[in-house]
Amino acid sequence: MQYELRYQVIEAKRQSYQNVIDRFGDQPATRYQEATLDVEPRENFHYRPTWAQDRELYDPRYSALRLTDPYTYADPRGFFYTPYVTNRAGLHDEFGKTLSYLEDRELLGTLPEAWRSVLGSVVIPLRHYESGCQLVSVTGARFAHGTSLAQCCTFAAFDRIGNAQMLSRVGIAVAGGVGDVLTTAKQEWLDGAHLQPLRRLVEEIMVVDDWAEGLLAIDHVDSLLFPAMYSGLDEKALLGGAGAYSLVAQYLTTWFADQRRWLDALVAAWRGDPEHGPSNTEHLDRIAATWRPRAEEAVGALSAVVADRLDGVAA
Amino acid sequence: MTQAKPRAKKLPLKERYALLTRDLDWEPSYVEREKLFPYTSYEGIKIHDWDGWQDPFRLTVDAYYKYQAEKDKRLYAVLDGFAQSQGHLGLADASYLNAIKLFIQGVTPLEYAAHRHFAYLARYLEGPAPRFAALCQSIDELRHCQTQIHTISNYNKYYGGFHSWSKMHDRVWYLSVPKSLFDDAMSAGPFEFLISISFSFEYLLTNLLFVPFMSGASFNGDMPTMSFGFSAQSDESRHMTLGLEAIKFLLEQDEGNVPIIQAWIDKWFWRAYRMSALVAAMMDYMLPKPVMSWKEAFELYFEDQMLGGLFPDLEYYGIRPPRHVEDAIAEKDHLSHQVYKILHNFSFAAAFTTQTPGVEHSAWLSEQYPGTFDELYKPVWDKHARTEAAGGRIFFQGLPQLCQVCQIPMVFTEPDDPTSTSFRTSSFRSETFHTCSDGCKWIFDREPEKFVQAWLPVHQIYQGNCGGPSVPEVLDWYGIQEGDNGEYKGSPDQRSWAEWHSGAPKQGS
Amino acid sequence: MTSTLRQVGIDIQDAEENRPLVDAIRADNPELTIRHLPGLLKLQAAGRIVINRETVEAQLGREWDTGEFQLAIVSYAGNFSEWDDDQIIVSWEH
Numbered sequence: 021m022q023y024e025l026r027y028q029v030i031e032a033k034r035q036s037y038q039n040v041i042d043r044f045g046d047q048p049a050t051r052y053q054e055a056t057l058d059v060e061p062r063e064n065f066h067y068r069p070t071w072a073q074d075r076e077l078y079d080p081r082y083s084a085l086r087l088t089d090p091y092t093y094a095d096p097r098g099f100f101y102t103p104y105v106t107n108r109a110g111l112h113d114e115f116g117k118t119l120s121y122l123e124d125r126e127l128l129g130t131l132p133e134a135w136r137s138v139l140g141s142v143v144i145p146l147r148h149y150e151s152g153c154q155l156v157s158v159t160g161a162r163f164a165h166g167t168s169l170a171q172c173c174t175f176a177a178f179d180r181i182g183n184a185q186m187l188s189r190v191g192i193a194v195a196g197g198v199g200d201v202l203t204t205a206k207q208e209w210l211d212g213a214h215l216q217p218l219r220r221l222v223e224e225i226m227v228v229d230d231w232a233e234g235l236l237a238i239d240h241v242d243s244l245l246f247p248a249m250y251s252g253l254d255e256k257a258l259l260g261g262a263g264a265y266s267l268v269a270q271y272l273t274t275w276f277a278d279q280r281r282w283l284d285a286l287v288a289a290w291r292g293d294p295e296h297g298p299s300n301t302e303h304l305d306r307i308a309a310t311w312r313p314r315a316e317e318a319v320g321a322l323s324a325v326v327a328d329r330l331d332g333v334a335a
Numbered sequence: 336m337t338q339a340k341p342r343a344k345k346l347p348l349k350e351r352y353a354l355l356t357r358d359l360d361w362e363p364s365y366v367e368r369e370k371l372f373p374y375t376s377y378e379g380i381k382i383h384d385w386d387g388w389q390d391p392f393r394l395t396v397d398a399y400y401k402y403q404a405e406k407d408k409r410l411y412a413v414l415d416g417f418a419q420s421q422g423h424l425g426l427a428d429a430s431y432l433n434a435i436k437l438f439i440q441g442v443t444p445l446e447y448a449a450h451r452h453f454a455y456l457a458r459y460l461e462g463p464a465p466r467f468a469a470l471c472q473s474i475d476e477l478r479h480c481q482t483q484i485h486t487i488s489n490y491n492k493y494y495g496g497f498h499s500w501s502k503m504h505d506r507v508w509y510l511s512v513p514k515s516l517f518d519d520a521m522s523a524g525p526f527e528f529l530i531s532i533s534f535s536f537e538y539l540l541t542n543l544l545f546v547p548f549m550s551g552a553s554f555n556g557d558m559p560t561m562s563f564g565f566s567a568q569s570d571e572s573r574h575m576t577l578g579l580e581a582i583k584f585l586l587e588q589d590e591g592n593v594p595i596i597q598a599w600i601d602k603w604f605w606r607a608y609r610m611s612a613l614v615a616a617m618m619d620y621m622l623p624k625p626v627m628s629w630k631e632a633f634e635l636y637f638e639d640q641m642l643g644g645l646f647p648d649l650e651y652y653g654i655r656p657p658r659h660v661e662d663a664i665a666e667k668d669h670l671s672h673q674v675y676k677i678l679h680n681f682s683f684a685a686a687f688t689t690q691t692p693g694v695e696h697s698a699w700l701s702e703q704y705p706g707t708f709d710e711l712y713k714p715v716w717d718k719h720a721r722t723e724a725a726g727g728r729i730f731f732q733g734l735p736q737l738c739q740v741c742q743i744p745m746v747f748t749e750p751d752d753p754t755s756t757s758f759r760t761s762s763f764r765s766e767t768f769h770t771c772s773d774g775c776k777w778i779f780d781r782e783p784e785k786f787v788q789a790w791l792p793v794h795q796i797y798q799g800n801c802g803g804p805s806v807p808e809v810l811d812w813y814g815i816q817e818g819d820n821g822e823y824k825g826s827p828d829q830r831s832w833a834e835w836h837s838g839a840p841k842q843g844s
Numbered sequence: 845m846t847s848t849l850r851q852v853g854i855d856i857q858d859a860e861e862n863r864p865l866v867d868a869i870r871a872d873n874p875e876l877t878i879r880h881l882p883g884l885l886k887l888q889a890a891g892r893i894v895i896n897r898e899t900v901e902a903q904l905g906r907e908w909d910t911g912e913f914q915l916a917i918v919s920y921a922g923n924f925s926e927w928d929d930d931q932i933i934v935s936w937e938h
Contacts, residue, residue: 030421030424030835032492033492033493033494034491034498035492036491037491037499037500038499038502041498051485054484054485055481055484059480060447061444061447061448061504062505063506064506064511064514064790064795066511067518067786067788068788069521069522070785077518077521100477101478101482102404105478106404106407108400109397109400109401109404112397112401115397148361151360155458158457158458158473159458161454161457161458162451162452167447170451170454171477174450174473174477175474177457178470181356181467182396182400184359185396188354188355188359189355192346197346199346202358206358209361210361210364223363223364224365226363226371227366227371
C-alpha cells in the first residue's frame with residue numbers, strides 16, 4: 021500500500037556551489053561535478069617551488085599538451101574517489117575469489133609446462149613493468165593541470181600497483197604459495213634478453229619530463245602489450261589446457277578496457293581543443309612517432325618468446 | 336580414505352606484503368639513478384638504506400579498496416539520510432555553521448593540496464615502501480577533500496558562506512594563512528614536506544586541528560560532519576603512522592640528519608601552531624555548545640600527549656621539544672580571544688558572520704580563562720555589547736598589518752605582557768619586513784628569499800590587484816555575496832533559522 | 845632498551861560490531877582502562893596494549909584478519925611496534 025509522506029518544505033537558496041552554477045545554471049549537480057570542478061587552486065601562489073624555480077605550484081607548463089579549460093574534459097566513467105574504490109573493490113574481490121578457486125584446486129601450479137614457462141619468464145615479470153607505469157602515472161597525479169585530469173592520473177597510478185599485485189599473487193599461486201616464481205621473474209626482468217627492450221623503454225619513459233608524454237608513451241606500450249599478453253592469449257589458453265591463465269588474465273583485460281575510456285576521451289579533448297588543438301595534435305603525433313616503434317620492438321620481443329614456447333603445444 | 340588436499344603454504348604477512356610492494360622495485364640500469372630521483376639530495380638529508388623503512392599498516396591494494404569502499408558506503412548513507420530528513424534543522428543554532436564555513440574554506444583545500452603533493456612523494460622518494468605509503472595517503476586525502484565537499488553540500492543549499500570556497504581560498508585575506516602554510520610545504524623539498532606535513536601536521540598537531548571541529552560537530556547536532564570525522568579518522572591512523580615512521584627513519588639513517596630535522600620541527604611546529612589560532616578562535620567563540628576551551632585542548636593534546644608522550648621518545652635521537660614552544664604555552668590564555676577579536680572586527684570582509692559573546696557564553700569563557708578573560712577581554716566585549724544594544728556594530732575601518740610569515744594580522748601580544756603588541760622586524764635586500772613573534776621572525780630570517788615572495792592579501796589590495804580600491808569591489812572580487820559576511824544577528828542565516836523554527840509545538844503548550 | 849610506563853592509547857569507534865574486539869583487548873590487557881565518549885571508546889594502558897587475533901576470533905565467532913583492525917581504529921597514542929598475522933602491539937619505544 022502506497023502512502024504519501026508530508027514534509028516541511030524548506031526552500032533551497034541554491035542548488036549547488038557557485039562555480040557549478042556559473043557553469044551549468046542553478047540546478048542540482050552531480051557528486052562528480054561538485055568534487056571535481058575548479059577544486060585545484062588557480063592563482064596567487066605564495067612561493068615558487070624550490071625544485072622547479074621556473075614554475076608555479078600548479079602550472080599548465082608541466083606539459084606541452086594543454087586544454088583551454090581543463091573542466092571541459094570530464095571522465096566518462098564519472099570517477100571521483102568513492103565510485104572509483106567501489107568499482108575496484110568489486111574487481112579485486114572477484115579476482116581474489118577466482119584466485120582462491122584456482123589455488124584450492126592447484127590449477128595454476130599444474131599448468132602445462134609451456135604455459136608455466138610463459139608465465140614465469142614473460143607474464144609475471146610484467147609486475148615490474150606495472151610498477152614502472154605507476155611511477156609514470158603518479159607524475160600526472162601531481163603535475164596535471166586541472167582536477168579533472170589529475171584525478172584520472174591518480175586512479176591510474178593506484179591501478180598499476182593493483183595490476184602489479186594481481187600479477188604477484190598469481191606468481192605466488194603458481195609457486196604453490198611461496199615467493200620462488202617471483203624471485204626468478206625478477207631475475208628475468210633484470211637479465212632476460214627478451215625483457216630488456218621493455219625494461220629499457222620503461223626506464224627511459226620514467227625520466228621523461230612531460231608527465232603527459234610519459235603517460236601516452238606508456239599507453240602506446242599498453243595498447244600492444246595488453247592484447248598480446250592477456251586477451252590475445254585467451255583462445256590459445258582455453259584450447260591448450262591452460263584455462264586457469266585465461267581466468268586470471270581476464271581481470272587485466274577488464275582493467276585495460278576501463279583505462280581506454282578516460283584516456284581516449286582525454287586525447288580527443290586535446291586534439292579538439294579550441295585554442296590548443298593544432299599544437300596538441302602536433303605533439304601527439306610526435307609522441308606516437310617517438311614511442312610507438314620502441315613499443316613495437318619491446319612487445320615484439322615478448323610475443324616472439326611466447327609464440328616460440330607455445331607453438332609446440334598447439335596441436 | 337580420502338586424500339588430504341595439500342594446503343598451499345601461507346606466507347607470513349610481512350613477507351607477503353614485501354613481495355607485493357617493495358619487491359616490485361628494481362635498480363635501473365639504462366638511466367642514471369640521479370635522473371630518476373633528482374630531488375633527494377639537495378636538502379642535505381642522507382639515506383643509506385631505504386630498506387630500513389618499516390610499514391606497520393600492511394595494506395595491500397585489494398584490502399585498501401575493500402575497507403575504503405565499505406567506509407564510504409556507510410558515510411554516504413548517513414549523508415543521504417541527513418539530507419532527506421532536513422537534518423540541518425536539528426543543529427544547535429545556525430550560527431554554528433560559521434565554524435563549518437571556516438572549515439570548507441580553510442581546511443578542505445588543504446586536503447586537496449596534500450592529495451596532490453603526496454603524489455609528488457609517491458614519485459620522487461627513492462624507497463618503494465615510503466612511495467607506496469605516500470600513494471595511499473595521496474588518494475586518502477582526495478577522499479577527505481571530496482567527502483567534505485559532499486558532506487557540506489547540503490548546508491550550502493540553505494546557508495550562506497559555503498558557495499565559493501575554492502575561489503575564496505585563493506583570494507580572501509584570512510585564508511592566505513592556511514594557503515601559505517601548504518604552499519610553503521609544497522615548495523620545499525620532499526623531506527621537508529614529509530616532516531612538515533606527515534609529522535608536524537598529521538602527528539604532532541593533528542588532534543589540536545581536527546578534534547575541535549569534529550567534537551564541535553558532535554556537540555552541536557552536526558551529524559554529517561561528525562560522521563565524516565569518524566570515517567576519516569581511521570585513514571588518519573595510517574597517516575600518523577607514516578609521520579612517525581618518517582621522522583624516526585630519517586633520524587636513524589644518519590646523525591647529520593638530526594640538526595636538519597630539528598630545524599624543520601622548530602619551523603613547522605610554529606607555522607602550524609600559528610595557523611591553529613583560527614581553530615582556537617573557532618572553538619572558543621563559534622560553537623553555540625562549546626566542547627572544551629582552546630586552553631584545555633592545548634594542554635591535553637599538545638602539552639600532555641606530545642610534550643609529555645612523544646618528545647621523551649624522540650629524545651633518544653637527540654631531538655628536543657620545538658623552539659618557541661614556551662611562547663605557545665604562555666599564549667594559551669590569550670590566543671583565541673585575540674584572534675576572534677580580529678575576526679569579529681573584520682567579518683564584514685569575511686565569508687562568515689561573527690557576534691559578540693552573550694551573557695552565558697561570557698560566563699563560560701570567564702570560567703575557562705580565570706586568569707585573563709575578565710581582566711583583559713571581557714571589557715572589550717562589554718563595549719561591543721553596549722554599542723550593539725544601542726543599535727550599532729563596530730567594524731574596523733581600515734586594513735590590518737599582516738605578519739610576513741604566518742599572514743595573520745599583527746594582533747599577538749608579548750608572551751610576558753598582554754598589553755603590548757608583539758612586533759618584530761627583519762631586514763632583507765634593503766627592505767624591512769614585519770613578523771608577529773619570535774617564532775615567525777626566526778622562520779623568516781632562516782629563509783628570507785622564500786618569505787618575501789608571499790602574496791600578502793593586504794599589500795595586494797593596496798597594489799590594486801584585488802578588484803578595486805573600494806570595499807564593495809574587493810568583496811565582489813572575493814566572491815562574497817550578500818548574507819555571507821558581517822554580523823550574525825539579523826543576518827539571512829539567522830532570519831531563515833528563526834523562520835524555519837517559528838512553529839511552536841502544539842502539544843504541551 | 846627499557847620499556848617505559850607512559851600511557852599508550854587506542855581510540856576505537858563505539859559501534860556494535862566492535863564490541864567483541866574491545867572485549868578481546870580487555871581480556872588480554874588486565875590493566876586496561878576504558879573511557880566512554882560520544883561515539884568513541886578510549887582505551888588506555890601503561891606501557892603497551894596487545895591485540896591477539898586468536899582472542900578476537902574467540903569473541904567474534906569467526907575468522908578475523910588483523911588487517912580488519914583498520915576499520916575500527918580512530919586514533920592512537922604510541923607506536924605500532926608489531927603488526928603481523930597474529931598480533932598487534934602498541935607501545936612507546938624509548
